[in-house]
Amino acid sequence: MRKLKEITPYEIENAMKLIGKDWMLITASDGRKVNTMTASWGNMGVLWGKNVCTVYIRPQRYTYEFVECSDHLSLSFFDESYRDALKVCGTVSGRDCDKLARTGLTAATVDSVPIISQARLTIICKKLYADDIRPEKFLCDEPLSNYKQNDFHRFYICEIEKVLVAEES
Numbered sequence: 001m002r003k004l005k006e007i008t009p010y011e012i013e014n015a016m017k018l019i020g021k022d023w024m025l026i027t028a029s030d031g032r033k034v035n036t037m038t039a040s041w042g043n044m045g046v047l048w049g050k051n052v053c054t055v056y057i058r059p060q061r062y063t064y065e066f067v068e069c070s071d072h073l074s075l076s077f078f079d080e081s082y083r084d085a086l087k088v089c090g091t092v093s094g095r096d097c098d099k100l101a102r103t104g105l106t107a108a109t110v111d112s113v114p115i116i117s118q119a120r121l122t123i124i125c126k127k128l129y130a131d132d133i134r135p136e137k138f139l140c141d142e143p144l145s146n147y148k149q150n151d152f153h154r155f156y157i158c159e160i161e162k163v164l165v166a167e168e169s
């Protein structure tokens with residue numbers, strides 16, 4: 001694994017681009033296994049006096065089960081050369097195949113939290129709050145079209161505990 005250097009949350013690049021355009025892997029462990037999935041919905045900001053990020057996970061994702069039973073998760077961001085790996089992790093379920101073996105990605109741990117070794121930027125997150133998107137709470141109808149199967153995301157507001165960047169080798 002490349003050497004990791006800790007930076008502050010204030011040095012994280014534009015979150016809109018990182019999450020929405022580059023995409024990320026959300027990785028968690030159930031204590032025995034690790035699972036990861038691609039996500040492009042999420043946000044970063046400040047809440048309760050803490051630097052936080054929020055991720056949105058539909059209940060049918062295998063990753064949901066891992067995130068539910070873990071206090072922590074990690075977010076991983078990659079160079080463009082990993083786009084195909086992110087596509088695999090965003091279309092195949094860990095229920096059906098070993099996504100890490102299939103993509104050549106490897107897991108490691110930081111402070112016992114699973115991370116993906118090839119990431120150029122890793123954020124270690126501690127879950128603070130979880131709730132489900134509720135249809136009756138929408139103030140306009142347009143976003144509801146994302147939930148034709150009633151698979152409303154559970155969102156996790158997480159404290160950003162550590163931000164790590166891979167050092168150039």
Ligand SMILES: Cc1cc2nc3c(=O)[nH]c(=O)nc-3n(C[C@H](O)[C@H](O)[C@H](O)COP(=O)(O)O)c2cc1C
Nearest residue numbers: 038039040041057058061062063090091092093094
């Ligand atoms: C670009 C991209 C972004 C995605 N963003 C999300 C997301 O934010 N939340 C979510 O629940 N699923 C998202 N997905 C879908 C999951 O990554 C996909 O269903 C994955 O296969 C789930 O794997 P799992 O069953 O091993 O958890 C996204 C997929 C892609 C390709």
